[in-house]
Amino acid sequence: MVILPDFMPFFVGSSGDNVFMHFERSSGVLLHIASLPSMGGIGDLGPAAHRFLDFLGRAKQHLWQVLPLGPTGFGNSPYSATSAFAGNPAFVSLELLCDWGWIAAERLAGLPAGSSAIDFAAVDREKIPLLQEAAGNFLDRAPGAAAFAGQWAEFEEFCRNEAAWLDDYALYAVLRRVFHTGAWTAWPEPLRRRDPQALAQAFAEQARACAIEKALQFAFAQQWRQLKQAAAHSAIRILGDVAIFVNMDSADLWVHPELFELDAEFRPVRVAGVPPDYFSATGQRWGNPLYRWEVLRASGFQWWIERIRRAVAIYDLVRLDHFRGFEAYWAIPAAEETAVKGQWVKAPGLALFRALKTAIGPLPLVAEDLGLITPEVEALRRALDLPGMKVMQFGFDSRDAHTHLPQQYAPATAAYTGTHDNDTTQGWWNAGSATERAAVEALVGPVDNRPVWPLVRALQASVAQLAIVPAQDLLELGAEARMNTPAVAAGNWSWRALADCWTSALAERLAALAEVTDRDQDPLAATTVQENDSAPAVDPSRER
Numbered sequence: 001m002v003i004l005p006d007f008m009p010f011f012v013g014s015s016g017d018n019v020f021m022h023f024e025r026s027s028g029v030l031l032h033i034a035s036l037p038s039m040g041g042i043g044d045l046g047p048a049a050h051r052f053l054d055f056l057g058r059a060k061q062h063l064w065q066v067l068p069l070g071p072t073g074f075g076n077s078p079y080s081a082t083s084a085f086a087g088n089p090a091f092v093s094l095e096l097l098c099d100w101g102w103i104a105a106e107r108l109a110g111l112p113a114g115s116s117a118i119d120f121a122a123v124d125r126e127k128i129p130l131l132q133e134a135a136g137n138f139l140d141r142a143p144g145a146a147a148f149a150g151q152w153a154e155f156e157e158f159c160r161n162e163a164a165w166l167d168d169y170a171l172y173a174v175l176r177r178v179f180h181t182g183a184w185t186a187w188p189e190p191l192r193r194r195d196p197q198a199l200a201q202a203f204a205e206q207a208r209a210c211a212i213e214k215a216l217q218f219a220f221a222q223q224w225r226q227l228k229q230a231a232a233h234s235a236i237r238i239l240g241d242v243a244i245f246v247n248m249d250s251a252d253l254w255v256h257p258e259l260f261e262l263d264a265e266f267r268p269v270r271v272a273g274v275p276p277d278y279f280s281a282t283g284q285r286w287g288n289p290l291y292r293w294e295v296l297r298a299s300g301f302q303w304w305i306e307r308i309r310r311a312v313a314i315y316d317l318v319r320l321d322h323f324r325g326f327e328a329y330w331a332i333p334a335a336e337e338t339a340v341k342g343q344w345v346k347a348p349g350l351a352l353f354r355a356l357k358t359a360i361g362p363l364p365l366v367a368e369d370l371g372l373i374t375p376e377v378e379a380l381r382r383a384l385d386l387p388g389m390k391v392m393q394f395g396f397d398s399r400d401a402h403t404h405l406p407q408q409y410a411p412a413t414a415a416y417t418g419t420h421d422n423d424t425t426q427g428w429w430n431a432g433s434a435t436e437r438a439a440v441e442a443l444v445g446p447v448d449n450r451p452v453w454p455l456v457r458a459l460q461a462s463v464a465q466l467a468i469v470p471a472q473d474l475l476e477l478g479a480e481a482r483m484n485t486p487a488v489a490a491g492n493w494s495w496r497a498l499a500d501c502w503t504s505a506l507a508e509r510l511a512a513l514a515e516v517t518d519r520d521q522d523p524l525a526a527t528t529v530q531e532n533d534s535a536p537a538v539d540p541s542r543e544r
């Protein structure tokens with residue numbers, strides 16, 4: 001089964017270089033899948049996700065923004081995935097696998113059912129082995145079994161259709177475990193250089209383990225499809241996130257080292273990051289290898305075409321992370337420990353987006369244009385007619401920062417109180433300067449040390465087409481609920497929502513605000529939704 005969009009978007013302005021999709025006035029919530037209060041120690045695509053959809057529907061919210069969904073490596077960052085194409089197996093719901101007959105209910109007894117912070121080591125130790133057991137059961141029982149006939153046929157079709165990335169990803173995931181490292185450059189020489197005979201031998205020796213990885217990717221695809229269809233049924237659209245760079249620890253680097261700035265021993269020559277900024281005095285050294293854009297250009301940008309083709313199949317709208325990197329990127333010599341001694345290097349810009357549009361068609365994109373935005377970056381965004389981002393927390397420092405405040409928004413904007421890289425709004429206020437606090441109250445009036453909802457109201461009342469609020473802000477949580485602190489390597493990405501936090505009172509409050517600010521509508525209201533009723537329904541009220 002191929003995951004396809006549930007509807008064909010209606011695009012406007014498709015002439016020239018314009019890739020913009022017109023969004024109707026709407027609002028939504030930013031919540032990572034991992035943050036859901038699911039069974040098994042980490043959020044997943046099961047009942048808790050469907051309960052959250054039910055909350056969004058009652059709250060008249062029509063956007064759910066998620067962080068990247070790929071399998072994570074060291075540090076657990078969704079922006080450092082081990083594949084640009086695969087889904088995170090940890091997001092597969094064991095409860096749904098139980099419903100499918102892949103695993104017995106009693107095998108799930110004892111798994112954590114609460115919503116405390118994610119213990120990633122415990123997830124690897126407790127949930128992942130059960131997922132692998134369930135996948136193994138499916139592989140053993142499904143062939144020839146009448147009860148699994150339809151699903152087995154879909155699995156075989158999925159493996160055929162996704163073979164271009166699936167086979168290599170499965171072997172990569174297995175070899176990471178075999179060699180106890182994601183440093184594929186330290187693997188035996190024939191494997192790290194992808195000698196055909198060595199690959200064939202590895203596939204043969206690890207056939208069972210690779211098949212389990214493929215089955216888990218199939219399960220992810222099926223469960224994501226069910227969730228997306230349930231969302232579309234309520235005119236809720238999913239805004240996904242595509243990280244501009246890929247991780248050194250990834251199947252993408254192992255399979256296509258020629259596309260990246262690596263030396264003869266596959267060591268990065270230069271790496272990605274950003275110069276000193278609001279977040280860090282020494283900048284951010286992300287460490288991702290940089291692209292060899294000249295090689296990508298010579299291929300017609302085929303790898304990027306396939307990456308974006310997959311993104312627009314999975315998501316309804318796509319946020320392009322670090323959009324400014326498509327115009328110019330900060331290149332840091334790999335030997336440098338900080339991002340200070342980098343330099344700006346030109347990227348292909350318009351040529352890439354022309355190739356994407358030619359291959360795929362007009363695209364439902366939002367540009368994450370935060371940070372040091374030059375006139376050239378702004379010119380690229382305007383040439384493409386993409387909506388950019390504004391973040392209210394950035395707007396109170398000085399007069400120069402007022403472009404992030406509602407009075408200066410343009411309609412083609414996705415506006416936020418904060419993002420996954422910011423402190424929560426309450427945490428930001430608690431640690432804020434007197435100048436910032438005074439500026440907040442000058443804009444919205446006295447807040448009595450509770451600034452979140454006054455700022456949410458100001459955001460929703462703005463002209464921005466899309467207004468999105470992190471779940472932590474809706475719940476008025478402090479710094480303890482922060483998702484990520486840039487330039488800090490440990491302690492991130494572990495926040496989870498409480499199981500009972502999506503209350504009727506909160507839904508009614510959001511719904512009333514959506515109504516009075518005219519945001520109670522589908523951002524893709526001009527589209528025709530083509531429902532697919534073949535996926536089994538998920539009961540969001542069920543508990544285990």
